[in-house]
Amino acid sequence: MKVYVLNGPNLGRLGTRQPEVYGSTTYADLVALCESTGRELGLDVTVRQTDAEHELLGWLHAAADEGAAVVLNPAAWSHYSYAVRDACALLRGPLVEVHISNIHAREEFRHHSVVSAVATGVICGLGVDGYRLALHHLAARRPEGATWR
């Protein structure tokens, strides 16, 4: 089963700043974690990151066309991008929104995600383990067929 793990702006810099908020795991470490978890669970996992909103929209459209599942950390776009939200609403497979930090315990502007209303579920505040947990959830709910829906 195909799962795209998609990351929004600045997450490519993970591990270089604010370890007290985001931990010391680098983006390369995160890719390795998701790929190894996918192998362990028998999921075909592809991990990507972009600072360009149109690129994320294209990846979401492709996932919708494929009927793939998505694990998405929209980063700052979580809080205001109706374009990202609308692309997520096109998905036919499950969407798990992940935030490394507990956005509800931070600045007010981070408390609301415009994506959450169209997500299957949201994991936040558990560090990069949230990505691993999201993949375990998807593995537990995978259908018999070739697509998620």
Ligand SMILES: O=C(O)[C@]1(O)C[C@H](CCCOc2ccccc2)[C@@H](O)[C@H](O)C1
């Ligand atoms: O907690 C999360 O995963 C966030 O989605 C991360 C975003 C920030 C992504 C950039 O993260 C960096 C981490 C370390 C160094 C540079 C960027 C932030 O804007 C959201 O409110 C919450």
